[in-house]
Amino acid sequence: MALNFLLRLAAAASLVFTVACGNTETTSDVTPAHAEWPEPDPALLADGPHKDEVLYGEALIRRTYELAGPGASSLSLRYAGNNLACGSCHLDGGRRRYGLSFIGVTDAYPRNMARENAEQSLAQRINGCFERSMNGRPLPEDSREMAAMVAYIEFLSEAAPAGMEGRGAPAVALLDRPADPARGELVYRSNCVTCHGADGQGLRNTDGPGYAYPPLWGPDSFNTGAGMHRIITAANFIRANMPYGVTHDAPQLTDEQAIDVAAFINVQARPERRNLDRDYPNRALKPVDAPFPPYDDDFSQEQHTFGPWPPITAARETRAHR
Ligand code: HEC
Numbered sequence: 632m633a634l635n636f637l638l639r640l641a642a643a644a645s646l647v648f649t650v651a652c653g654n655t656e657t658t659s660d661v662t663p664a665h666a667e668w669p670e671p672d673p674a675l676l677a678d679g680p681h682k683d684e685v686l687y688g689e690a691l692i693r694r695t696y697e698l699a700g701p702g703a704s705s706l707s708l709r710y711a712g713n714n715l716a717c718g719s720c721h722l723d724g725g726r727r728r729y730g731l732s733f734i735g736v737t738d739a740y741p742r743n744m745a746r747e748n749a750e751q752s753l754a755q756r757i758n759g760c761f762e763r764s765m766n767g768r769p770l771p772e773d774s775r776e777m778a779a780m781v782a783y784i785e786f787l788s789e790a791a792p793a794g795m796e797g798r799g800a801p802a803v804a805l806l807d808r809p810a811d812p813a814r815g816e817l818v819y820r821s822n823c824v825t826c827h828g829a830d831g832q833g834l835r836n837t838d839g840p841g842y843a844y845p846p847l848w849g850p851d852s853f854n855t856g857a858g859m860h861r862i863i864t865a866a867n868f869i870r871a872n873m874p875y876g877v878t879h880d881a882p883q884l885t886d887e888q889a890i891d892v893a894a895f896i897n898v899q900a901r902p903e904r905r906n907l908d909r910d911y912p913n914r915a916l917k918p919v920d921a922p923f924p925p926y927d928d929d930f931s932q933e934q935h936t937f938g939p940w941p942p943i944t945a946a947r948e949t950r951a952h953r
């Protein structure tokens with residue numbers, strides 16, 4: 632506890648330093664960014680209702696399709712609309728560094744989310760993934776399932792000093808040409824088909840519901856409103872984590888290949904989310920790679936979707952400083 636507190640203080644101090652210098656690199660070895668990645672294990676919790684709740688939360692994250700999706704025994708528990716698991720993207724049940732980890736996430740919520748232009752609780756953020764990545768419907772915030780997932784994410788986050796790097800995925804360098812789905816198809820053929828299939832539909836588990844290798848497009852994939860449907864977001868994840876087994880510091884794909892293969896995935900058919908024009912009500916905060924209008928600039932939908940993005944960012948910065 633005391634150690635955790637000290638690390639939090641150190642994190643706060645390094646954040647102040649970072650902001651003051653306008654520098655995103657941390658320079659000191661004692662900053663949490665360089666600390667060892669924690670390995671919290673809920674199985675080690677003392678027996679009791681807290682442990683049961685955390686373990687249920689973990690099961691919901693790892694076997695969403697079975698416990699809160701199309702395979703759930705009770706109709707009322709069929710929240711997810713596809714047979715993915717949260718863990719299909721939040722790797723190792725949300726414990727893998729730079730694999731969209733949940734470790735450290737609790738500290739970041741509630742926070743202001745550009746997509747809603749409103750403060751969002753962790754439960755609301757989880758529901759964002761249920762409606763988009765899982766192509767389903769939101770859970771009641773007071774449900775047993777929501778409480779369990781929040782408890783699991785809180786448990787994981789207790790292990791992390793605030794400010795520790797390893798959430799999300801590191802940013803790829805952007806190109807000065809548009810992302811190219813045709814080149815991406817070649818990357819896909821040589822690096823991805825063995826698991827995700829030539830048709831992108833993955834491979835079902837042989838012994839039950841869900842996937843050994845999840846689909847990347849088609850009717851059982853994430854919908855057009857998901858973060859993974861944005862090319863930069865997908866490329867960051869893919870470069871750091873795919874082919875499955877690579878790590879962010881020893882990737883197999885170049886930044887360019889990751890962007891092109893993300894574009895190839897992005898042009899395939901998938902479930903449509905309606906009313907996307909209502910996302911990012913403050914257009915100035917809309918991510919440059921949001922593939923759906925409206926935008927508050929004169930760049931085309933095509934350029935927002937595929938890039939090149941640096942001119943869009945530059946135009947925004949010029950405007951912000953006028
Ligand atoms: C298809 C991939 C995918 C699936 C499946 C998915 N997510 Fe996500 N999730 C993302 C991405 C990508 C982000 C990063 C935010 C963004 O850019 O939209 C994210 C962000 C989050 C965050 C915020 C993390 C942070 O660092 O602030 C939470 C919490 C979350 N997801 C929970 C879940 C839960 C719970 C499920 C299962 C019900 C789930 N996600 C399923 C892709 C996915």
Ligand code: HEC
Nearest residue numbers: 718719720822823826843844845846847869873874875892
């Ligand atoms: C060795 C097998 C393997 C290879 C090769 C592989 N993947 Fe994956 N991929 C997986 C597995 C397994 C998961 C889900 C992880 C889990 O469920 O724990 C996954 C998840 C994903 C996801 C997020 C989940 C979803 O359904 O959208 C994306 C995106 C993805 N892979 C893209 C790629 C791309 C692009 C390539 C090629 C550059 C690739 N993968 C190569 C095994 C593989």
